[in-house]
Amino acid sequence: MSRPRLIKESSAPLPLDRELLVRIHDLMVKTRVLEERLIQMYKQGHGYFWIGGPGEEAFNVPLGLLMKKGQGPEYDFLHAHYRQSGTLLALGEEPIGALRQMKNTASDPYSGGRNFAGHFSLRKYNVAPVSSPIEVQYSIAPGTAMVQKRVGGDGITIVTGGDAGTAEGDFATCLVWSSRPANPLPVLIIVTNNKWGISTSAEGQHGEPRVSERGKAFNIRSKTINGNDPVESYLELKEAMEYVRKERRPFLLEANVSRLYGHSSASGANYVTEEVDCLKDFEKRLEQDGVLTRQQMDDLRNRYTEDMAAAARIARDEPLPEPESIWKHIFAEDK
């Protein structure tokens, strides 16, 4: 932790083990290829709506790798939003689940064909169901953190959302509830700032120079980082998570990220060339540092592209949920 970090200079050697760098890269590629496949499925009419996180892999993958994964309050909770396929894949999910959700098949492991792509739910890893109303997860997160604090151990609650959504009262709720002096809570409050609402720019949305500064008023330790750099993301997330785990107090982390395919299929889902592409940048550095060759990385991408096409074919042929299944799971049965 005290080791000086020069990660912002691209000439400096990458300060993570080779094995970890390769793993992060692998998951970033897998995520990107998954998202591109999802977009393609949408465009070919194999899904009604796409929303996802291409451009946020450099932040989301390290987050998933660093989570203490498991079920129950001893493990980390994730109250995610709809751009976090990278985190889910890093937790060990197979991409076909997301493809099934896009195709709304009965086999969709996250909602049984009931919800949009990117709306994960995974109780076995404490991933709360992603909700369409933005930001509500910030009101829910303090609840899991309260239980975790009471239970003891080092499990923390992680909540993520977009910058535009911080205008909702739920964001204030999270700052207030997690920082009460009488009962501070182990919540890692994350805002991924891609500088846009749907079409409202950050300039039209909020005036603070950095969203993270809103933590100051609540005496919440905060930081803004470059979420397009997986190495910086990994190290900063690790430090923030260690703080929350140990101190049982909140931390507000703002990650500046790119939105590579626009807001969602509602805005076209086409590649935006002006944005920083975290994967391209990372690959340049991996090549420079001799961690991976261009050939190796191209091969990896091709392999994932083929895998994904095969998985999509499987999902496409699977049945939709039975109409009568609308009556299932309105209530949980007593166990």
Added chain:
Amino acid sequence: MANMAQAIRMALHYAETHLGVTDIFGEDVGAPLGGVFTCTQGLKTTWNSPLDERGIIGAAMGIAMGGGRPVAEIQFCDYVYNTIDLLKLAGNTCWSSNGDWNLPMVVRTPVGSGIRGSIYHSHSFDATMTHIPGWKVVMPSNPLDAYGLLISACKEQNPVMYLEPKALLRVKGEERIPGEPDDDRTLSKLIDAPLGDRSQWKPQWPEALEAFAVPIGKGKLVREGHQVTVVSYGRTLPLCARAAATLADEGISVEVIDLRSLWPYDWDMMKASIQKTGRVLFVNEDTEVTNFGEHLVRRTVDELFYSLLAPPRLLAGKFVPGIGLADTLEMASVPQQNDITTALRALAGEQP
């Protein structure tokens, strides 16, 4: 006999000591006040939340997800409206996650008129709440049911909205809660917080309290009759029972059903009664347009049309934006004793 506030408190005590309730919280719910209606005095898991209803409902959802068992309070149902999307989310979490998650949580909130609460302390919430699938919704009309329904709510795997008719919170019961002491003064001494300094006070809970549970979804036949059926719940239920007693003196026989659970509700009980009497009046005090009673009227027409001797009727609150403070305004806005008696008399005498 205990009043409803005491009954609620005893049920919560039972639930936090025997049913795994971990958090009883909301605005002013913890010490020193113990709730603006005293329903949470002296309980061990109570705490005061920030004045933030979205935070309260959100935290309840999070606590339930985390493995706790919360009972959250919204101080007046008038203030639950700004959490409506969270209520919807809590209601659809099990369904939208295809059964992956469920939320064992209870939300309690006082509803309705009767304490001269003016525009923002007199709302009803039954119509709005029964419009949100995935919740169970209950509303007791007496202390024993208040106790038993809360015990059931605290055992549920699903979100339960527990509506407390505030006009009845101070009304003593006619039936004994299993385990409560025989006389009211003893009970009050044991569990009512003293006025003034309470810092040293601790309640002495009756040790014999039992897990008496009123099943969610079962109504109660309050009075048998054969000419007219009246179905109600909450504040208007005792008024209906009194109207039935008055009309009995006039020779009109009214069957009274206390619905107790609004979702799921006891259609079997209503159906049997309506088939017997051929006449039904639904009574509640929510505003009359898009009222829960309208649903019951629709179902009655759909399923029991050929058993009916008169059109099913609904007596409900007037469709006005609020309940005014002046006595005359409140009285004119929601059903009163006389309105119910008159409506039942008219229905009993209605000829095609």
